[in-house]
Amino acid sequence: MNGEKTFLENYSLSDYERPSVTADIVAFRLRTEENDNYRRDRKTSLSLLLVQRGDHPYKGCWALPGGFLNPGETIEECALREVWEETAVKPASLLSIGLFSEPGRDPRGWIISNAFVSVIGSSEVRQSHGDDAADAQWFDISFEQENGEYILLLSYREITLRAVLAEEKSQFGMTSFTVKDSGGLAFDHAKIIARALTALRTAAKDFEMIFDFLPEKFTLTELQNVQETVMNISVLPANFRRKIAGYVEETDEYTQGAGHRPAKLYRRK
């Protein structure tokens, strides 16, 4: 139709002011703790990737990795690209946790951000990849309710960030928080991390995303440990195995030389 062609040729979006759009990444990973007794299973803790800002604003503060959306890519592609630049890993799955668009959230101007949860397999991480990752570090994370408030603790060596939040509203696994104390985190990233963690825990309850923490083949005890670490709970092995049975399939391989009974390796179904 000629009318449409003419219309589009003369159409201009330039009259409207437009925001910059970014994708921010909340990348989770399991960290394996040291162990003196080789026969005993190693404990794990949940960690999260932060980068130290080299420029204003929030110079020197720790922030979530992220970057601007480019023309010709989807926001998911942008997020994948950012994860790749920071960790050299192509994550198995990305979970969008919403668009953060509060005016004034970024002192540089009108910048809105779609945040994503990303899970990085323990075995896949290579430290300090490329330029971007120079100041990137995995922080141990703890997030617990304490008489009405939520305390978010992030620690890496001697550095400890402590943010305080309050629950605003919750629908499904998506909970909104308000930040009472950012604890030194840049922008509104404390709020984003809090929502990301609740979303991850909700997902883990139904065995979503927990497989992405592990290699292709794993033992059921390893898988159970992932769920327990992520959700900060403890479940009985017999019950876990019953519930997970429908989501995994056996291989004919076993673990070896662990100093105790070998475990059958499973694969995601």
Place this chain on the structure above:
Amino acid sequence: MNGEKTFLENYSLSDYERPSVTADIVAFRLRTEENDNYRRDRKTSLSLLLVQRGDHPYKGCWALPGGFLNPGETIEECALREVWEETAVKPASLLSIGLFSEPGRDPRGWIISNAFVSVIGSSEVRQSHGDDAADAQWFDISFEQENGEYILLLSYREITLRAVLAEEKSQFGMTSFTVKDSGGLAFDHAKIIARALTALRTAAKDFEMIFDFLPEKFTLTELQNVQETVMNISVLPANFRRKIAGYVEETDEYTQGAGHRPAKLYRRK
């Protein structure tokens, strides 16, 4: 700190190309069907608000209501404003169903859209409010799986739109679809509607959002009917009442003059 002040004064985002950002609304409502027997309960059907486009592109096609994000407002405020402009209703709740950013989704240029599910109470709708609503109509909606494909049917009087989609991936209640046939719907709106409906049905399963279809006080049968209509299922009254008990509280009022036993009115807890 002076360095930061200087930095921000000289900072410019103008080097980067920026997208226009919109909020699109998938507004649901229950439509009450006609009835000859006043003693029999009226059946309801799920309907969805579409507006007929007056301009290119997709001139004459039906589309979701939506509008551009303005500086100084959040995307949620933008969505609320759009719902208000179309229906003169302030919805009780908005559910974000993600950012749609596929390049080329809008022939006018780089336009990305955060879509929201909105529920409009049956009693609250006032037809043709303001200028925007001149071409707005509530379409009856049906969405069912048919040998591997999903058929989305939208009908208003003699108009019927029939879109065909395929499931791409699903995590939680958030399912992505690909559009095989848009059925005459504008832009990627068939895809947005499909995701919105699966999100609404997932929500309704846990009694989320179903209260918003009804006035403040309602009977349990009315509430059950909402869930059944939205999810296109049928449940036994005894079982529904047991499950809903924790989410509602009694009032001391009853329905009157319905031609049968009065029902106690309840309120959301």
Place this chain on the structure above:
DNA sequence: CAAATAGTGTCTCTAAGACAATATCAC
């Protein structure tokens, strides 16, 4: 055998689904 993890059997309790029965209004 000791230490450690791997894996199974089963009891109890709760919640969901199916179905039957009773209650109360307008006419």
Place this chain on the structure above:
DNA sequence: GTGATATTGTCTTAGAGACACTATTTG
């Protein structure tokens, strides 16, 4: 009483949680 919806009782079954027990490896 008839026709309609409102409301409750209970049987059965599936699943979650708790707990006790057995199995297999290395040193």
